[in-house]
Amino acid sequence: MITLQTLIDNFGYKLLTDGVDTSREIRSLGCCDLLSWVMANGKEDEAWITVQTHTNILAVTSLLDMACIIIPEGITVETATLEKANEKNIPIFSTSESPYAIFTRFYESGLR
Amino acid sequence: MKASYDLHIHSALSPCAEPEMTPNNIVNMSVIKELDFIAITDHNAIENVQAALEVAEELPIIVVPGIEVQTKEDVHILCLFKEFSSLKSFYEELICNIQKIPHDTKKFGDQNILNADDQVIGTLTHSLYASIQLSVDEIIERAIGCGGGVIPCHLDRASYSMIANLGFIAPDLPIRSVEFSPACDPIEFTKRHLYLRKYEMLINSDAHELVNISEPVHHIDVEEKTIEALFKALFGGK
Numbered sequence: 001m002i003t004l005q006t007l008i009d010n011f012g013y014k015l016l017t018d019g020v021d022t023s024r025e026i027r028s029l030g031c032c033d034l035l036s037w038v039m040a041n042g043k044e045d046e047a048w049i050t051v052q053t054h055t056n057i058l059a060v061t062s063l064l065d066m067a068c069i070i071i072p073e074g075i076t077v078e079t080a081t082l083e084k085a086n087e088k089n090i091p092i093f094s095t096s097e098s099p100y101a102i103f104t105r106f107y108e109s110g111l112r
Numbered sequence: 113m114k115a116s117y118d119l120h121i122h123s124a125l126s127p128c129a130e131p132e133m134t135p136n137n138i139v140n141m142s143v144i145k146e147l148d149f150i151a152i153t154d155h156n157a158i159e160n161v162q163a164a165l166e167v168a169e170e171l172p173i174i175v176v177p178g179i180e181v182q183t184k185e186d187v188h189i190l191c192l193f194k195e196f197s198s199l200k201s202f203y204e205e206l207i208c209n210i211q212k213i214p215h216d217t218k219k220f221g222d223q224n225i226l227n228a229d230d231q232v233i234g235t236l237t238h239s240l241y242a243s244i245q246l247s248v249d250e251i252i253e254r255a256i257g258c259g260g261g262v263i264p265c266h267l268d269r270a271s272y273s274m275i276a277n278l279g280f281i282a283p284d285l286p287i288r289s290v291e292f293s294p295a296c297d298p299i300e301f302t303k304r305h306l307y308l309r310k311y312e313m314l315i316n317s318d319a320h321e322l323v324n325i326s327e328p329v330h331h332i333d334v335e336e337k338t339i340e341a342l343f344k345a346l347f348g349g350k
Contacts, residue, residue: 033277034276034277035276035277035278035279035280036275036276036277036279037276038279039279052185052277052278053247054185054247054248054249054278055249055282056278056279056280056282059279059280059282060279078247080249
């Protein structure tokens with residue numbers, strides 16, 4: 001089982017936001033930067049990889065009840081987005097890895 | 113009064129526009145079409161706006177100083193201003209934040225700067241297809257800070273649109289008007305996005321060729337034919 005805590009402990013990803021339940025399980029993984037597409041095709045309990053850092057990503061995550069957002073490639077997230085994510089208890093992770101490397105980690109950790 | 117408009121026209125400076133899109137051709141074609149207001153809105157550049165303003169001085173048409181900005185989220189936003197000087201101060205901040213990718217003329221076409229006699233007086237050597245490294249919110253804040261107004265472009269398109277790229281228009285953004293493509297029926301489109309009906313809905317041509325500049329079929333209610341009245345109709349307030 002991969003939980004949010006796994007991303008911190010085993011993958012070394014940085015959790016940028018507070019007040020989240022890190023025991024939550026991640027059941028799927030997706031990567032897309034067009035928010036209209038994610039709104040139509042994203043899944044509950046999914047970890048979502050995106051280079052978008054606009055505050056709208058938070059609304060999309062809540063709408064679909066996704067597990068977390070993963071920002072790849074070491075991209076900086078705006079303070080306004082992090083502040084809003086803290087208010088809404090939405091987990092945002094940061095990593096320097098590419099989406100391909102992120103997918104590989106999840107696959108090797110048993111997500112099929 | 114009802115005024116006809118086309119507030120999204122590309123000049124020959126935009127690499128994807130035809131070389132025939134010169135200041136004189138655009139302005140005079142718009143006069144022939146009996147448009148009241150037009151805007152030259154090139155991608156991330158303003159170098160041909162001044163020439164179009166000069167051409168329009170003696171003609172029965174108002175050219176609104178403008179630009180089509182591509183934000184870091186690849187969202188296209190029209191930024192319009194009452195005076196060229198305001199557009200210029202907005203542009204000076206923008207240009208520091210553009211990714212300096214060299215422009216490939218062979219692949220993408222010329223980026224020509226023209227004067228009011230339609231003579232080529234220069235070219236831009238960085239790619240106007242690159243995004244400005246500022247967010248939608250930052251661009252809007254800066255445009256309004258310089259006295260301008262903003263209009264999210266072609267909301268019905270599958271790319272470079274605020275709806276496609278960001279999912280929806282965040283309700284706290286100071287947006288009063290939105291734009292659809294000529295191919296779109298806004299009434300049909302907004303059945304799926306009911307919240308859009310609170311905005312002033314515009315249809316602009318996004319013309320890259322002379323033939324595509326709008327006919328006088330789209331209208332906006334203005335108190336008189338001035339930029340001030342147009343701004344009031346588009347953006348409210350003053």
